Amino acid sequence: MNNGVIAWLIIFALSAAGFFIIALIVSVRGFADLRTLLQHSEQRDKPSKFPGEEEEKVSG
Amino acid sequence: MTFSTIDWIILVVYLVGTVGVGLWAKRYVEDLSGYMVAGRRVKLSLGIATFVATEIGTITLMYFSELGYVSGFSCFIIGILGLLGYMVVGKTGFIIEPLRRLKVMTIPEFYQLRYSRNVRLLGGIILFLGGVLNMGIFLKFDGIFLSEVMGFGSDALAIIMTLMLVIVILYTILGGMFSVVVTDYMQFVVLSVGMLVAVIAVLLHVDLSAMSNAVIGQYGEAGINPLVNPRFGWMFIVWILISNIAAGALWQPGTSKALASDSPQVAKKVFFYTSLTFAGRAMIPMFLGVAALAYFGPNESPTAAMPKLLGIVTPRGFLGLLVAGMLAASMSTYSAYLLAWSSVITRDIIACLRPDDFDERTTIRVTRIFAGLIGVFLLVFGLWYKIPDTAFQYLFITGAMYTAGALGCVAAGLYWSKANNVGAYSALILGALAPILFLVLEKWRETLPAWLAVFTNVNVSGLLSFVLAAAGMYFGSILTQRSCPPRQIVGGEINE
Numbered sequence: 226m227n228n229g230v231i232a233w234l235i236i237f238a239l240s241a242a243g244f245f246i247i248a249l250i251v252s253v254r255g256f257a258d259l260r261t262l263l264q265h266s267e268q269r270d271k272p273s274k275f276p277g278e279e280e281e282k283v284s285g
Numbered sequence: 286m287t288f289s290t291i292d293w294i295i296l297v298v299y300l301v302g303t304v305g306v307g308l309w310a311k312r313y314v315e316d317l318s319g320y321m322v323a324g325r326r327v328k329l330s331l332g333i334a335t336f337v338a339t340e341i342g343t344i345t346l347m348y349f350s351e352l353g354y355v356s357g358f359s360c361f362i363i364g365i366l367g368l369l370g371y372m373v374v375g376k377t378g379f380i381i382e383p384l385r386r387l388k389v390m391t392i393p394e395f396y397q398l399r400y401s402r403n404v405r406l407l408g409g410i411i412l413f414l415g416g417v418l419n420m421g422i423f424l425k426f427d428g429i430f431l432s433e434v435m436g437f438g439s440d441a442l443a444i445i446m447t448l449m450l451v452i453v454i455l456y457t458i459l460g461g462m463f464s465v466v467v468t469d470y471m472q473f474v475v476l477s478v479g480m481l482v483a484v485i486a487v488l489l490h491v492d493l494s495a496m497s498n499a500v501i502g503q504y505g506e507a508g509i510n511p512l513v514n515p516r517f518g519w520m521f522i523v524w525i526l527i528s529n530i531a532a533g534a535l536w537q538p539g540t541s542k543a544l545a546s547d548s549p550q551v552a553k554k555v556f557f558y559t560s561l562t563f564a565g566r567a568m569i570p571m572f573l574g575v576a577a578l579a580y581f582g583p584n585e586s587p588t589a590a591m592p593k594l595l596g597i598v599t600p601r602g603f604l605g606l607l608v609a610g611m612l613a614a615s616m617s618t619y620s621a622y623l624l625a626w627s628s629v630i631t632r633d634i635i636a637c638l639r640p641d642d643f644d645e646r647t648t649i650r651v652t653r654i655f656a657g658l659i660g661v662f663l664l665v666f667g668l669w670y671k672i673p674d675t676a677f678q679y680l681f682i683t684g685a686m687y688t689a690g691a692l693g694c695v696a697a698g699l700y701w702s703k704a705n706n707v708g709a710y711s712a713l714i715l716g717a718l719a720p721i722l723f724l725v726l727e728k729w730r731e732t733l734p735a736w737l738a739v740f741t742n743v744n745v746s747g748l749l750s751f752v753l754a755a756a757g758m759y760f761g762s763i764l765t766q767r768s769c770p771p772r773q774i775v776g777g778e779i780n781e
Contacts, residue, residue, distance in 0.1 A: 226493070226494055226497045227497070227501070227509070229358070229509035229510065230358060230497040230500070230501070230509060233358040233361050233509065234358075234493065236361060236364075236365070236564075236568070237361065237568045237569075237572055239564075240364055240368075240564035240565040240568045240569075241484065241565050241568065241569055241572075242565075243561055243562065243564065243565055244477075244480075244562045244564075244565025244566065244569065245477065245480075245481060245565070247333070247558065247561055247562050248337075248473070248474075248477035248562070249477075250330070251330045251333045251334045251337070251473070251558075252334070252473065252474045252477065253330075254329075254330035255330040255331045255333070255334040255470055255473070256470070257330070258327070258328040258329070258330050258331035258332075259331050259466075259467065259470050261328065262327060262328070262331065262466070263467075
């Protein structure tokens with residue numbers, strides 16, 4: 226194995242480790258975020274499916 | 286056929302679960318911003334999960350592994366360029382922070398705020414064409430992956446493509462961004478596990494020194510040094526670095542995740558932390574491609590080599606998990622892309638052509654119809670179109686069709702007070718020109734005169750698109766300051 230290959234393999238190992246470590250952290254913490262997002266949405270008043278659609282127009 | 290009963294059980298449970306959760310999330314869609322950007326309430330970790338899931342599809346793994354197979358370790362440079370490009374955007378907030386502050390839902394909305402309704406229309410058309418052409422090959426590559434890994438062979442391609450599409454369209458059309466975010470999270474977890482399974486299975490069967498020998502034996506120095514590899518070189522590196530910054534800030538499916546963030550600060554952090562996964566996102570599949578070269582030798586199809594290897598080395602039971610992971614990757618990408626491009630055609634093209642805007646209910650209905658129509662187009666285009674060069678280069682050149690002009694328009698619009706309508710038109714048109722020339726001319730590559738043949742070099746066309754767009758914005762604006770005075774955005778309002 227020459228030095229170029231070894232250098233790329235080290236960079237690959239660091240990159241893959243970085244990917245999987247962030248994936249682990251985000252999987253755990255993301256679940257809490259997801260619960261917050263959905264709880265917040267459930268707590269909102271929903272008088273109709275699309276409130277104010279008669280008056281409100283899409284911007285642009 | 287390599288799939289066992291336990292693999293099928295894992296796969297079916299996963300698919301039914303995803304569709305069920307996607308449809309269940311529909312109940313949270315109360316209005317247009319809920320449908321398009323999940324009510325702008327997505328926090329950091331969830332934002333990262335959904336962004337990464339969007340940016341990794343089976344197509345991502347396929348085109349990167351194809352590159353690993355045909356160029357060895359030298360293509361790993363692309364992972365570093367991806368990391369750098371997205372890190373610049375995340376660290377500085379370049380473009381995404383002010384866009385999130387302006388509360389736009391699509392990039393062309395900014396064109397109307399800063400330039401005019403007609404610039405929005407032109408920008409929307411180019412974005413839509415570039416985006417749909419870009420997405421056009423996704424299904425085909427996903428179908429190849431699944432048929433090779435599961436052992437069906439190429440006959441099953443059309444059936445697999447159709448099934449995948451129907452499942453994704455079902456929950457994307459109905460649930461919008463809420464369904465996309467919720468299913469993205471699930472898919473992020475499953476795809477991460479799937480990628481880990483793939484790496485471990487390959488490492489257990491393919492020796493690192495065999496990979497080194499295969500690359501050096503097949504490609505020599507070009508397999509290690511990207512500067513001497515004829516596929517890459519300096520021009521490629523500069524183009525891909527600029528492309529990564531532009532795509533990071535402006536590629537609608539990814540940017541919409543920033544626009545859905547809880548705040549501009551969260552949007553920046555989402556980009557920064559996501560950038561840290563980008564080297565691995567590219568290098569993991571490239572490594573699998575190099576392993577396939579070592580395992581099969583150089584005579585296998587570069588596209589099919591990696592999935593074929595995984596089909597052989599992954600143990601029963603884990604293969605179901607791996608396929609579920611890759612399906613998760615694809616579905617999260619499709620759902621985000623379908624939503625992004627159907628939103629653009631509805632809000633930035635159809636609505637711009639009408640004298641009155643759609644109300645919210647009609648906007649959502651029209652968006653759903655276009656998501657379905659785009660799906661049908663993908664199926665037809667994916668089965669019929671033969672891509673030039675590698676899939677990676679095709680995706681970046683179709684992406685450049687839009688991102689080059691958009692980078693000129695949005696960056697100048699946000700940070701340069703002299704940017705005006707003429708500059709915006711020039712940037713959008715000139716930015717799209719070189720990629721379109723490439724896509725058309727490469728079909729007659731052998732018969733072209735030398736001065737035209739230069740456009741059939743994908744690296745030249747890609748870099749040229751950004752240079753032309755920047756020149757178009759600068760000279761178009763500077764030369765017409767009097768006849769077409771620029772207007773500014775102050776606190777989300779337009780000052781003429």
